[in-house]
Amino acid sequence: MATNFRHPSYTSTIMFDSAFKLLLRRLGLMLCLYMLLRLLFYIFNYSAFADASSGQTFLAFVYGLRFDLAAITAVNAPFILLSLFPIGNILNPSYQRFLKVWFIVTNAPFIALALVDVEFFKFIGKRSSNELATITGDILDQLGQLAQYYWYLILAFVVFLILLSKIYPKQTAPVIVQKNIMVRSLRLLLVAALAVMAIRGGIQLKPLRVNHAFVLEPASLGHLSLNSPFTFIKGIGQPQLEQKHFFPDEQSLVTAMAFDPGKFSHPTEEQRQENVVVIILESFSAEYVGALNNGKGYTPFLDSLSTQGLLFHNAFANGRKSIEALPSVLAGLPSLMQEPYITSAYQANRLVGLGTVLQDAGYHTAFFHGAANGTMGFNNFSKIAGVQEYYGLDEYPEELREKDFDGQWGIFDEPYLQYVSRTLTEYKKPFFATLFTLSSHHPYTIPGKYKGRFPKGELEIHESIGYADHALRKFFKTASKQPWYSNTLFIITADHTQKSADPAYQNELGHYRVPLIIFHPTQDLQNINLKQVVQHADLYPTIVDYLNIKTDKVLPFGRSVFDTGKTGNAILYNNNSYFLVQQDQVVELDQEDQAKVYSFPDLTPSPSLNPEAEQKLKAYVQYYRNAMVHNKLYFWND
Template structure:
């Protein structure tokens, strides 16, 4: 029996998962700059529980095959085949962990199974990704070589005298039982889950505790299909999630146009306006100064595919898988395009990437947009010079194209555009190389290019007949690298700009008078804000969004690695705070610097019940397909 060999190889894996966690910390050291040695040590120690869970479940076939109580396993050919059963799966999972050394910087969490929903985009960019992150491949090769080269092998002393068959079967079954036990994380009623890694209530430390093997394997069947029953009375849920749907603007005789600009990765951190440093976006700063600038706007997630439904349909992410890639994307819901067509608007969505990229084309149709403009629709005679050799069309020519196409639209119209040059690998046309500040992170130079492209867009748009009667809404899909300490917090990683601009000063002043620019808002508030401005009923909008003109302190939702976040300004408190809650309903409260705060029992009940009501409405509504009654 080869019990000792099996135990040594399992222990060998524990060593490598420790090494991978150390390397993850090394590559993302800026994310942990506020954590002290004790907190990091605890993350490593507690992470052993998740490592053992991942190791035992990913090696279940090796366990079953290694300890079979039959004589044929002693054959050298069989023992050789066992090595490959041991090596191949673990080397593959080593890669998922190593890939997260860099991918984590983009999405702010460990990779989960939903990555397969965007594999088409990953494959399309495989050459670019490999050329940019070749060192990860080299590192993977080194780690794999060390793993294989020094794998513990059988020694004579390791081989126990053969048990009789009944005893061998018992040992084999016990090993399988221990595999299940370690995978579950113990004898507790509920198995080990991702959100249990966040005992220190810090996204970064929680993700240091986790490993990607665990998050990947435990989300294979995570489709958000489990109903929750925090409340038995649906009327209580409806009361708790009710939003202000009143109108704050009068209907105009000439319906205004709406232009929504979604800037790739433009975190609020990167601006100079309202920050104590210069920033990388001089034009956006100048535009924000003469616009309505919401200082406390939060993205609903850290990925573009989360921003798309949040902005155009008021659908945040309250299950682990993004709505666009989930099995629920065909559920009934009402998007911006659908509503606006009811009032005579033409609607279009522009994204200069390959058609089908990120699922945007399909979702835009579900959200009711008349037309989708991807790379296939871009003028063929300009494609060769304007293609960035990576994702799609450079921002400057594409935004110029966007302005020209809007001029062809029948008024009134809604036009949305999603930029892409500030996406990795951050391409910049050769004529602009060296023009923009390099900054502290690779993305910073490309922000300067997109900012200039935005300036040229507004110059072009100002020449068009529709410009003077258009409300421009500018935001970012998500943030990216945090290089400034004031943003290196759980909530700082979600802060994005939200700017409302109108060329008509009288209309702009009216907007300014009706809004509190310090209130909390989020991506899901953009759709109801547009409807409010146009004096269109908001009753079809899901309750996850509310007009920024509503006279209250506002709120924002997020979900990261199994932890729900609810950001608001609590009554009787002077500052914005947030609560974090697992699916088990246990909540803690924090200020925006992630310092735990105390609230009274009434406040705890009020805000915990609210987030529970939103979760119940979201999840149960998905399963029952009951969001929309139309």
């Protein structure tokens, strides 16, 4: 019988012919195989997931299907094209044998990678990414020893390949070939569209990323939901950090950073049961705040609030983008590489956020951002940081959404902040909430009824700064009438700076200078040095210190602003050099690891270099890079 025979009960317009059914069965086989590999991964690394209940573990397996579909489709994209090629007899026996060989050869390396991760996960604490490329030489040098020690993985690989070859779906039913080239072409286009959707993980705002896996509790289940082919593919093209070796061991690093890993492990006072609200203002430079610039500014409410709280004169963001702010604020991790942590090759590294620490201390935690869900990966990172509830545009009351939408990004600040105030009132106390505003984001839209009310200023952003400041005034007015207000610590800062009109801010430090206000309605927070250098990475230890929380999960970069025994500093990276900002000097470490020193704050070159400051900056750089590469940010208790 000719292989292009068409069964008489089918017409030429049938889409589900034999070739298409075969393709679905073969991809289904890979889906089952990936699930089997996940089960093997789970068994060998059970201790990493022992804290999860059986129900949570089951959900992690189910959620993993999304990542499996993405990886299988990406790996087998050429196979899909060849299986549904619109021209010729694709069911010819010789062609089908070619497809089988292609299928096995293409998938074999990724099966091997998944098997390697069964053991490699124990060493790096995450699924493999493109860091494998940096250790290929070491693997080849030790190949014989590795093969001898992990022989069972090689055996498993052989078994998987034999299994794949034996149960690879073949044509058994009567051959039904769709002859109409136009229909076959349209079908291929439809399948291609579905394949793109599978690879990007759906039709959501941002394509599927590694950190999307960390949405379940406990967060460690994210590694179970992921698969190694997906993390490896996502890591292709992402820059890897070069390790540094200024110091011989971890103890010398700790000494140079003047870091005490157990600083907050044994607080002498009883834990405070106070709420904490962190407000991150979109694109607010310190330049816009009148209280920091002899009254010249666009923030009358912040200026008045600063007289009742603590306004720091030398506060710095640890990055230049919104996406870089959250790791600094919620995890104490500054942005010290070219790629933002949230989208980097290290996004699956172990990171203990402020939300996790406060949850363990009995806090209800939430994150509010009135933009579209998924914007800048905030929803996923907030989960990684231990925040229980995420509120985005989708959670805003539907009956108010159209009226309060700014036409670009999300909900205008004034109505959104009122919504946050009402929502917080419903929370169990104590709570920890982070609020990220958006109206001062380009194109700086403000509601029509406020046109002409706020100063236009010299830059297009200035009017929206005035509106955002007004929205804050209304928020505090409403909040002050709520039962939780008097027992709440407020921290107000900005994610990053924006355009500048003042030459005093048009330098390397000015690009990072943001406002930072700490305010409590009923507590006296005085006797603090307001000229000290502070940074976003200080907020985590500051909150832990203020609340007397017990934890050893505070990273070395930050310090509590209430700690009068330590000198403040900020660490910055401009994609070329690292900077350590201190109150008496600024140390720069360039790409050649050469140190330079400048005066603070005018950045005048200085002939005298403080050796301790240079060593401290080098220690920060080595710790950050090497800990990222080895997933050892918490090496003191790993």
